[in-house]
Each structure stands twice: as structure tokens, then as C-alpha cells.
Amino acid sequence: MFKPLVSVLTVLSILPNIQAAAPTASTLFLSETETQFSVNIANDTDDVFIYFSSPAYSWVAVGFGERMQNSLMFVMYPSEDGKNVTISPRIADGHSEPSFTRNIQLETLPGTEIKDEAFILKARCRNCQVWGGGYLDKTSTTHPMIYAFGPGNRLQSNKPDAPLKRHIRYGKFTMNMVAATGKGEVPAPSSALSGVEIKGGMTRDHDRANLAHAVIGCLALFIFWPLNVLLAGFFKKMKLHIGMSVFIMIFLIVAYALGIYTSGEYNRSKKFNSPHQILAFITLLPILLISILPNPRISQLTPIIPRLHTPLTAFTFTFLVLTGGLGLHLSNSSRPIILIYTSISLAVFLFILLIQSCIWKRGSRYSRHRRSRHGEAEEDEQDLVLAAWYAGRKMEEQESRSTSAASLNRHDGNGNYGNNGYSGMGGNGSGQNIYGGGTMPGPQYLMNMHPGVPVHKW
Template identity: 55%
Template sequence: MGSFTRGLGLGAVFVALFAATIQAQAASTFFLERTETQFSLNLANGSSDVNIYFTSPAFSWVGVGFGAGMKNSLMVLLYPNKNGDNVTVSPRIADGNSEPSFAPEIKLDILEGTGIFDDMFVVKAVCRSCRVWRGGIIDTSNTAHPMIYAFGPGNSLYSDDPNVSLKRHTRYGKFNMNMVEATGQGEIPASSSSLKSVKLTQGPVKDHHRKSLAHSVLGCLALFVLWPLNVLFAGFLRNIRIHVGMSIFIMAFLVISFGLGISISSEFNRSKSFNSPHQILAFIAIAPMLLLSLLPLKPLAALHAKIPRLHTPLTTLTFTLLVLTGGLGLRLGSAANPIILAYISIALLVFVFLTLIQLCIKRRGSAYARATTRRRLGEEDERDFGLAKWGVKRKIDSTTGGGSPDSRTESQTQLWERDHGRSPSAGSAGSRSPYGGGTMPGPQYLLNMHPGVPVHKWPTS
């Protein structure tokens, strides 16, 4: 009987120890097999402490947040330190669907065993003020507390700054965590490779930042494709309406790109204040763009003879400002160096091409200007220098709708003599003109078709 009692006593001790062990390791664990990411949580009884064990591959950054969405969610983000030999832990809170900001009021005690081991982040930490924050709380009685997670792009972020700017996540998802199961004796959870008291509800979902892509593509198409084509149209096509239509098309591309850029700026801490060089230069470039749109208006162009001449220098200034704006935008968006170098190369090639085309146009004049000059000179030639019977034929056709020179009336002959001071038959009757008469245009008319050639006047009687 005594031995039986002693056996019961030992059994009770083992049960108590086993129960204590289970209670000490109370935790809920999120585990994503694809990346071997683990986030385990322990809520200490009788305390506001939150014990965290967090491990994941050393991407540029990885984070887990308390909440159904980004807005007002408390997130714990990890990324490599400046030297790449340890991990920076950054508690952040998001104001909306935008980059979260560092929350200095959240106090995390980083414990021994934290670092980067075999290209894996390993974090052991105790949060002293994580159960309540501005905009949210951890509901310790919730058996399906909403949680979120996200992964940044490749290894390009190394910083000791807990508020460093982040690139947009490439994948994200959601899960529910049982906070009741996570409550127990306070202790850092152990490493695990399986889900415990957690249910995956989404993802990981591949993210697409289509607005940013459209912003870049529209801007580059306007500058490096449509702009050079428009300069060619302006220089070598007589129909000025094609140049005007293409200019409107380019302006539409740029306006849409500007609108997308303003929308994107609100998503990132580095651009929310609109004080980056990229944004400042973009706003400066609006001024010459507006002037280019207003200069062709007749009331403005008529104010001074030099106003139309501002079109070419303003075009060059606008193009230069927009190209510089695009380059600074790539830097603001933390684009890879090969992309930035490719942009610079294309910009230089297009700039050289435009310079050569504009020099050619300046030397020979645009097709529209030359055609306009020829039309003007041609009208003057026909008015001032009649050409015998050929000129009479034009007068007859315009006043009578047809007929031959032989059917001219007396009044038509008088009209010719009044305009030109001589008889329409003078050229054929041995006139004193050095160029002769006839029914075909003479040398005098042909010479005046070419600006710069001395003008020969008809001898007066």
C-alpha cells in the first residue's frame, strides 16, 4: 500500500511537471513552408509582454503585422544591417495602404541569439508595449486574430536605420492566429517547422505595382519615341496639323504620367512630402510645358514678332527638364543600377539625334515654313509679273469660267493693260522685255521662285 501511494505521488509529480512544461511553451506558430518563414508568439500571463520568435530567409526585408490589413496594423519588420552581418528589427505602423512608418513608442528588447545565420534572419525579442498601440490592440481572447505578412524584393537593402525607406513588397498574404493558445507562461517560443494554432487564409500573393509601371512607361514613350517623331514631323512634313496633333498626344501622355506619379507619391514615406528632387523638378517642368501649349495661340503670338521664335528653345528646355526628372525618379524609386545606366544611354542618344535634326531644320527651314514662303511668293509673282497670253488665260478662266484667248472681250484686254501697263500681245510683237513673251512662264517668274536670287524688274516704257 505504501509503495502504491509512493507511485501515485511520483505520477502526480510527473503530471505536474508535464503540465508546467506545456504551459511554459504555450505559443501559436505561423510557418510558411515555401520560404521556411516562422513567426511564433507567446503572450505572458499576468504581464503585458509579448514574446516573439521570428525567422526567415534574408530577403531585403520581411514583415509580419497584427491586423486584417495594412491600415493601423502594427508590424515587425526585419532587414540586414549596414554591414550585412546582423539584422535590424523595426516596429512600424501603417496609416493606410502605404509604406509603414517607424513607431518609436513600441519598445522591443532584442535578446541573445538574434542575428543572420546561414542566410536566415533569426530574431528573439520581447515587446514591452505591443498589446496596445495607436489604432489597434492584440485581442488576447480572439481565437482567430487577423494577421498579415509580406516579403520585399531581392537583397538590396542594408541599413541600421529603423525608419529606412522600403521598396514595395513582392509577395504578401494573411493568416489567423489563436491568441488563447498563445497565452501562458512567458517564454520565447521554440523553433518549429509546422503550423500551430494558425490558419492560413491568403497567399502568398504576387504583387504588381501597375501604377508605377504605367507612370514610367508612359513617360519614356512620350520622351524617347513620340517626341523625336514629332520633331521629324515638324521639320519634314508640310501639313502642320500632324505636328499639332502629335503635340497634343504627347501632352496627354505626360499629363497621365504626372497624375500617376502624384498618386504613387502618397504610398511611400520618401515621397509623401513632395520635396524630393524628382518631384520638385517635375513641377518646374510644368511651366515651359504650359508655355509651349500657349505660344501657338494667335493672340499671344501677335504680341511680338519674337514670341513665335521661343518655340524651339522652349522645346529643348522642356525636353531636358523632363529627362532629368525621369532619371531622378528612377533614383527615388531605388531602381537597379543597370536600369539607370540604360536610361542615361537612351537619353543621350535621343538628345544627340534631336540636336542634329534641329540643326538641319534650322539650316534649311521647316517644310511647312518653306511651303508657306513659296505660296506667298507665288501669289506676289502672279500679281506683279504677268506672263503674256498665259496670264491672260488665267484672267479669263477666273472671270468667265473658261474660253480661249481669241474670244477675249475689250474689257478683259483693258483689265490686263491696267494691271501690267502693257498690251497682252506686247511680248509677241517685239517688246523691249529682255526675257521675251510667250505662253509659258519666263525666266523672270522662275527666278523669283527662289529666295535669295536677285529680282529682275520689267523695263518700263
């Protein structure tokens, strides 16, 4: 009598266990970060079901492929309000930031959220077994996979193509896709590896080129530039000033080269059309001018050129500082770093302004002292340069006229010069020891003799 009842109860007790059986899946679990990535491949459709959970870093990604190039990646980051998850399917064309692809249809399912400071993604992926440059091999028991974690600062966006900062940790593993194939459904949460083999440990990454680009540029602007102003203005060490200028140019060239190299790693800078890059290229013109204008052959072409050095230097410094600030914005730097950079920029700018003001006042006092001592107007430093330039030009003209006169007044061998009728002893041929031909100034004129007065030979 009780045997049928016992059998029914036994069957009923087994049914919940059958219903609670975990879906077919292969699972990656990283104990260091408590990150889980599970895959289920439907055996009756081309759908792939995903369960992805991780602490809320700026972004977390897992990709199908052996390396970044041509891998299909699923990148998670917080939504704009910080209450949900943005999932972005991306494909990379090299060792650079992957780009969002619209060819992958990813549908988020109920249960996707940010809970207890952790991402939780439940999704169905359609048309994601084949993509440009790669495919998911359902028959592989060791399908190559990669994972990566973004830096600690928060990224919040609803856009699937939001810019990413370089990862700080990454690694590789293989996944058994045969074991993951079964009835199509979202895998369950798990804290154990299943059908996965981790290849090596988690590798820590560094963006050394980008860091060097920023550090070298700041050293050139905030250390060597004001030091060079001191050398030129107060100590009058022109050789040291020239050497320091060359040193600064080398630093700037290296900073530009590193900036161009790192630009190719990010989607936001690959096309070189950001304000930071545009202003950096514009600033190359004044940098070139302050490098070549001091050349004597160029500086003596016109009196305006020597006066351009100081304003061009100030203009270049200002543009380089603005370029650096825009670079921090382009790299998504944190607010404290931007505030520190702004403070240092203002301090150095005021320091250079103070130095140049002192140099100008010092030159004015020196000029007034010279005027009171000699009773005549003295030029300041730039005017002296211009005066020297004019003097050089005048001497060249005098030498040209002297050469022309000498070619006309050739000696005929009899004491006569040319055909002007003057003899070697005077214009009248009388034998008087008079040079200069009456009222013409003679050679003794350069010894402060008055023009128009006959000069006798001693």
C-alpha cells in the first residue's frame, strides 16, 4: 500500500535536482580577482550564451583568440549612471585598443547588473562563431583565449565604443568548446575551473612609452627651459645657453617621437586629429624658427630677426604647455594629475616671467648708468645688436665703394692717377707738397683732420 506512495515521493524528490542541474559550460575562474567567464554553445543553433562576472574595474575583457590581433573580445565597463553594465564586442587589428564591431549581435538578458561592486553579465551572442579574421572552433578542446583588466580608475559610459585605457594585467588560457556544447542556456555562477587550462600566470603590463612621453616633455618644459633662461639672462653664458638649447631640442624630439608611437595604440589618436596632436604639430613651426633664426647668416638679413627670439620663445613655451594639458585630457588622466600639472605650469610660467622682468630692468638700469656717465644716449642690448648690424652693412658699402674707386684710379707709372689731370705732387703740377687736390679731403682725414682743408705731406 505504501510502496507506490514511496515511489512517487522519490521521483518528486529527484525532479528538483534534475531541474537544478548546472547548464553545460566551460568555465574560467581567476581566484586573484574572483573573475568568472563561462561559455555555453547551443547544439541546435549558432547562439553562444555567456556568463561573465568580475569586480568593477574600469573595464574587464575576455577574447576568443591566441593574441589581440583578430580576436573577438567582450569588454565590460559600467554604464553612465554606474548602475548597470555596458557590454562591447570588439575586434583588434594589432596590439592596440580593440575597436567596436557592429557585426556581432549581443543581447543582454535579465540578471545583467552591477551588484555589490561587481559586474554581472548574462548574454546571448548571435552570429559570433565567425568574424572577420577569426572563428570559434566548436570541435576544439583547447581553444585559445585571452583576458585583460583595465586600470583602477573608473570608466562610466553607455557607448559601446568608449575609449579604453591600456590594460594593467592580462593573461592566456585554453577552453574546451566540446565540453561547452549542449542545450543553449546561460551558464550558472561557479568558482571552479571547468574545461579550462590557464597558460602561465597573470602578467602585469606597463605603458612605458606613454609615460616616457609625458615625463621627458615635462622635464624639457619645467626644468631645463627655465634653467636656460637663467643662463642666457643673468650669467651671460652664451655657450652654455646654446648647449642647453640643443639639449632641450633633443628632449622635445624624443617626446614627439614617443607621442607619435603611442598614438597608434589607441582609437582616439590613430587618426592624429585630436586637439592635442593638432596643436603639437602647429608648435613645430615656432620650434623650428627659434632653432634656425640665431644663425648669423640668417640673423643679419634684416634687423627684425634678432628681435623675434624672445617673443618666439615665450610663444613656443606657452603652446607646449597647452599641448601637454590637452594630452592629459586625451589620455583620460585623473583629476589630481591634471590639477598638479596645471599648478606646476602656472608656477614655472610666473617664474620665467619674473626672470625676464628682472633681466629687462637690469638692462634698463645699465643703459641709464651709461647715459649719465657719458652724457649721450646709449642703446639697450637689442638696439646694440641692431646698431652693430647697421655698422656692418655700412662698412660693407664703404669697402665696395673703395674697391670701385681703386679700380678707376690706376697708377700710370709717371706719378699720375687716371686721366683727371692731377699730378702726384698736386693738382696744379707745381711740385707743391700738397695731397688731396686743394679742397678734396686727403688720406689724413681719417686722423680727425677737417674736410676741405689742404693737408701737407710731412
